[in-house]
Structures are given as C-alpha cells and as structure tokens.
Amino acid sequence: MSQARSRRMIYQTDATRDKIILQAERCFADAGFFATQMKDIASAVGMSRNTLYRYYQDKTDLALAILERTLARMAEALAQQVTHALSAPGSGHLRLSQLLFSLNDQVNSVDERFVAEFDAYFSGARVPDDFRARLQASISIHNLAPLTELLSQGQADGSIRADFAPDLVMVTLINAIRALLQRLILRGQLLIETDTDALAAIPRLHLTLLLDGLKNQPSTAQTSATSASASPSPNPSPSPVAPIAPIAPIAPNEVTP
Known part of the structure; x- marks a missing residue:
C-alpha cells in the first residue's frame, strides 16, 4: 500500500465515507458522470476538497468505489x-x-x-x-x-x-x-x-x-421425418407400378451418320 494511501486512510471514518458515496451518486444521477467534478461532490457533502481527497484520491478512485x-x-x-x-x-x-x-x-x-x-x-x-x-x-x-x-x-x-x-x-x-x-x-x-x-x-x-x-x-432432418410420418398420405392405396420393358438394342445401320 502506498504511503499516500496510508495517510489518507488515517483520517477516514465509515460514516463519512458512506456520506460521500451517497452524495456522489446523487451528483452523478443529477448532472451525469462526465459533467460532475470533485468540487461538486465536496460541496454536496459539505466538506472541503482537501478533506474529500483524504478519502478518494481522484474521481476515478471515487467512481470505482461507487x-x-x-x-x-x-x-x-x-x-x-x-x-x-x-x-x-x-x-x-x-x-x-x-x-x-x-x-x-x-x-x-x-x-x-x-x-x-x-x-x-x-x-x-x-x-x-x-x-x-x-x-x-x-x-x-x-x-x-x-x-x-x-x-x-x-x-x-x-x-x-x-x-x-x-x-x-x-x-x-x-x-x-x-x-x-x-x-x-x-x-x-x-x-x-x-x-x-x-x-x-x-x-x-x-x-x-x-x-x-x-x-x-429439433433438427431439420428430424422435423422432416416427423412431418412425413405424421402427415396422411394423399394416396393411401397406390396402384402397383407396371415394370418397365427392356429397351431393344439399336442396329448399326439404324445409326444416323
């Protein structure tokens, strides 16, 4: 722990720290984080900036605590x-x-x-x-x-x-x-x-x-399979398909040159 932080902690009390946090939250809510400065928070708490810096070294330190x-x-x-x-x-x-x-x-x-x-x-x-x-x-x-x-x-x-x-x-x-x-x-x-x-x-x-x-x-394949099994067939008793007759070979003299 740095000596500067140690010196700041000597003067800290929990009650004052909680008061600073509360007022800082209100300042940030009212004016926004970017526009609020440490002097605004010190004024809201009713303390000097020097006293505020004994608790928090800068706006970053205070913002992190909040x-x-x-x-x-x-x-x-x-x-x-x-x-x-x-x-x-x-x-x-x-x-x-x-x-x-x-x-x-x-x-x-x-x-x-x-x-x-x-x-x-x-x-x-x-x-x-x-x-x-x-x-x-x-x-x-x-x-x-x-x-x-x-x-x-x-x-x-x-x-x-x-x-x-x-x-x-x-x-x-x-x-x-x-x-x-x-x-x-x-x-x-x-x-x-x-x-x-x-x-x-x-x-x-x-x-x-x-x-x-x-x-x-469910996967697409599972959905398709489920849908196929669940849907009634449009032709529940299809007619048997006749076998396809074999194709006769073409004679050499029938081929067009």
Whole structure:
C-alpha cells in the first residue's frame, strides 16, 4: 500500500465515507458522470476538497468505489429473483423467459445509467490497472450461479438447447442485454436507425430474439421425418407400378451418320 494511501486512510471514518458515496451518486444521477467534478461532490457533502481527497484520491478512485457497490447491489437483486425462478413451475425456458421479462420491467435506471456512463468513460487506456482485481474482490460471482443453474434445468428438461455450456450462455445473456440497454441509455433519443416512438419496444424485442435462439429446436432432418410420418398420405392405396420393358438394342445401320 502506498504511503499516500496510508495517510489518507488515517483520517477516514465509515460514516463519512458512506456520506460521500451517497452524495456522489446523487451528483452523478443529477448532472451525469462526465459533467460532475470533485468540487461538486465536496460541496454536496459539505466538506472541503482537501478533506474529500483524504478519502478518494481522484474521481476515478471515487467512481470505482461507487461501481463496486452498484454492481454488487445489482448482482444481489438478480440472484434473489433467479433463486425464486428455480423453484417456480414450468419448463426451464418458460421460467427463464418470465425472469428476463420481469427484470426488464424493473430496471433501476439510475444504477444502469451510472454503469453505462462509467463504461463509456473508462475504456481503453483509461481503464485503471487494478480494475478487474477490485471488482473480483468486491463482487461475488457466486451470485450469478443460480442463473447458470436455471439454464442447466432448462437443458435437462429439453426446453433449452444443450449444445452450449450453461455458464457461457449465462455470461453471453447478461452482457448482450446490458450492452443494448447501455446503448439505449446513452444514445436512445439520438438513434437514427428508428423513430424515437419505437425505442421502448426494442428491449422486449431483443429478449424475444435471444430467448427464441435458446429454444431447443429439433433438427431439420428430424422435423422432416416427423412431418412425413405424421402427415396422411394423399394416396393411401397406390396402384402397383407396371415394370418397365427392356429397351431393344439399336442396329448399326439404324445409326444416323
């Protein structure tokens, strides 16, 4: 641990740290992550900037602390709903569909906007060196295990395709849904691909397409065979086909030169 960080921690209290986090979240929600400065947060908390810097060395340090809490809160909420879905009636695919549409209708716009703006700002060379390590230390990936279990149940009951590992499907689903959501948050009213009136329907359409892709579809060959065996024959008693008479050989003098 650096000496500068050690000196800052000497003057820290949990109550003040929580107050800073709370006011910073409000500032980011009101003015946006990009426009909010440390002086704005210090003013909202009612402290000097020097005192604020004793707790967080810069805006990046403070933003990471908020991101850790935000993602942990979101993961905990997801785990609770998925745990409930594990014991609900119906196929795995049905329960997954109900879960994802329910989550879509309960999006915390404040948390999602902060994560979207954080990801937009901290990309490429701006990503802190300890970013991955800090998130791994503060967020338990075990909170996502129930979602993997739900996918496994769907594969076991035959309602979800089993040609992909459930943990890989879980990661793909979460990131696909979040990527579109963040795009709509940051650029929604400015998208030129469609009218603004249609934006509200896009998340549910996206979920429908993802869920359709997860359905356990029978192969084309199996479908054709099943259809052929199930469909009544148009001619249940066909007449026997007469044998074809052999073709007589052509004599040499009959060939046209």
